Amino acid sequence: MNKRTAMFLGALFLAAAPLPAHHSFGAEYDANQPITLTGVITKIDWMNPHSYFYLDITDDKGKIENWKFEGYPPNVLYRTGFKRDVTIKQGDKITVFAWRARDGTNWAHARQITLRDGKKLYFGPPAGTGDGGARPPVDTQ
Amino acid sequence: MRVLILTLLGGALVAGLAAQNTTSIQATQKRAAAKSTIPHAPNGKPDLTGVWQANSTQPGSWEEANAGNGVGGTGANPNAPVAPSSTDRQSSQGAPYQPEAAKKVLESYNNRNIDDPTARCLPAGIPRLHSLGLFPMQIVQTPTQIVMLYEYTNVFRVIPLNAKHPDDIVPTYMGDSVGRWEGDTLVVDMTGFNDRTWLAGAGTFHTEALHITERYKRVSKDRIDYEAAMDDPNVFTKPWIYKSSMMLREGTHLQEYICAEDNRDVQEYEKLLKEGVKFQR
Numbered sequence: 001m002n003k004r005t006a007m008f009l010g011a012l013f014l015a016a017a018p019l020p021a022h023h024s025f026g027a028e029y030d031a032n033q034p035i036t037l038t039g040v041i042t043k044i045d046w047m048n049p050h051s052y053f054y055l056d057i058t059d060d061k062g063k064i065e066n067w068k069f070e071g072y073p074p075n076v077l078y079r080t081g082f083k084r085d086v087t088i089k090q091g092d093k094i095t096v097f098a099w100r101a102r103d104g105t106n107w108a109h110a111r112q113i114t115l116r117d118g119k120k121l122y123f124g125p126p127a128g129t130g131d132g133g134a135r136p137p138v139d140t141q
Numbered sequence: 142m143r144v145l146i147l148t149l150l151g152g153a154l155v156a157g158l159a160a161q162n163t164t165s166i167q168a169t170q171k172r173a174a175a176k177s178t179i180p181h182a183p184n185g186k187p188d189l190t191g192v193w194q195a196n197s198t199q200p201g202s203w204e205e206a207n208a209g210n211g212v213g214g215t216g217a218n219p220n221a222p223v224a225p226s227s228t229d230r231q232s233s234q235g236a237p238y239q240p241e242a243a244k245k246v247l248e249s250y251n252n253r254n255i256d257d258p259t260a261r262c263l264p265a266g267i268p269r270l271h272s273l274g275l276f277p278m279q280i281v282q283t284p285t286q287i288v289m290l291y292e293y294t295n296v297f298r299v300i301p302l303n304a305k306h307p308d309d310i311v312p313t314y315m316g317d318s319v320g321r322w323e324g325d326t327l328v329v330d331m332t333g334f335n336d337r338t339w340l341a342g343a344g345t346f347h348t349e350a351l352h353i354t355e356r357y358k359r360v361s362k363d364r365i366d367y368e369a370a371m372d373d374p375n376v377f378t379k380p381w382i383y384k385s386s387m388m389l390r391e392g393t394h395l396q397e398y399i400c401a402e403d404n405r406d407v408q409e410y411e412k413l414l415k416e417g418v419k420f421q422r
Contacts, residue, residue, distance in 0.1 A: 023254075023257065023259065023260045023406045024228075024253045024254045024255060024257065024260065024406075024410075026253040026420060027252075027253045027254070027255050027409075027410055027413065027420045028406075028409055028410075028413065028420070045403070047402055047403040048398055048399050048400055048401075048402040048403060048404075049262065049398075049400045049402070049403070049404055049406075050403075050405075073398060074396075075276070075292065075396035075397065075398055076275060076276070078396065079203055079204075079207075079393075102413065102418050102419075102420055103412075103413065103416065103418050125226075125275070128226075129226045130226050130227075130228055130254060130257070131226075131228065131253040131254055131343075132228050132229065132249075132250045132253060132254050132342075132343035132344075133226065133228065133229030133230055133343070134229075134230075135229075135230045136230065136235075136246065136247050136250040136251075136342075136343060136344075137229075137230045137231065137235060137236045137246060137250070137341075137342030137343055137344070137345050138235045138236055138238050138243040138246045138247060139234075139235030139243075140247065
């Protein structure tokens with residue numbers, strides 16, 4: 001792909017992508033720390049402005065640790081295909097793709113979850129959402 | 142023989158003209174058909190009534206238009222680059238802030254928007270509410286007023302038509318709106334803002350002197366072209382024009398969004414600052 005094509009596709013993407021509103025991703029989470037984990041749901045908070053689910057994750061030595069994952073509020077989850085108390089429930093085993101919190105605790109920002117039947121759904125927005133993007137809104141010299 | 146030739150030539154000319162007329166009529170019919178797909182109110186004005194998704198160009202239902210993106214996403218790859226958000230830069234040209242004001246905008250950007258009013262569950266304001274696609278908005282049009290309902294931060298605007306702003310406006314987050322029709326374009330004049338919203342992008346603050354002129358033009362059944370001209374002589378060097386599109390989302394209904402229910406963000410920001418976790422740019 002040459003530079004002009006890349007720029008055109010980039011512009012096309014910017015024109016077509018819906019723009020989410022969200023609190024700063026980058027203050028709390030690190031886009032350079034993606035993580036994929038599989039575990040069993042221990043709790044789900046369908047809450048505003050963000051929903052959370054918690055997973056018990058067992059490591060190679062059998063040690064279990066509980067992790068917290070943040071994502072969309074209930075109204076957005078409804079539109080991304082979630083039905084409360086149906087799509088995911090306490091006790092379900094799921095896989096989640098997420099980015100870790102900057103403070104290094106067992107906490108991450110969920111993007112996509114994979115259900116036991118292989119179905120994939122978005123639980124949260126992409127990395128960087130709400131933290132201002134790649135360029136400031138004003139020109140800098 | 143001459144009569145025959147003339148007759149034939151005449152016939153060809155008539156046929157040619159007829160063909161030209163047919164093409165012209167077809168074009169006119171096409172234009173009329175395209176226009177007729179735009180619903181009109183009984184008073185002849187375009188009817189903007191409906192549920193809309195801002196900052197999208199994709200036609201179809203919410204599910205159809207957002208399936209590939211996962212709503213606000215970047216596509217099938219969850220590890221794909223950052224998607225633009227309502228705090229991202231909105232155009233190739235920077236917002237026309239005066240130098241001192243631009244420094245303040247940059248400060249918010251460098252702090253990754255921890256001072257974003259919406260992080261405190263305050264209303265997102267205008268035109269920011271027209272720069273985000275994650276939450277739909279609804280327009281209800283009557284001959285005398287137009288009501289706009291926004292799912293994000295659950296705010297609304299009641300816009301009287303052909304009215305004047307009140308003399309005793311108290312500054313508010315959503316300001317005071319009055320509308321009028323200029324041909325097929327709805328023009329909304331906004332004033333009476335407080336200084337506690339961001340306009341469109343990280344740190345894009347303003348003062349109570351803000352004045353906005355919005356234009357809504359329904360260009361097809363599926364789409365409204367939206368424009369907001371923002372003027373604030375205290376912070377800008379010239380009016381800032383923001384353009385976006387709004388796409389009809391039939392079958393979508395607005396839902397509740399009570400941000401203050403469980404807002405942990407500010408508390409988390411304070412904790413990170415206290416613990417010295419580096420997150421500034």
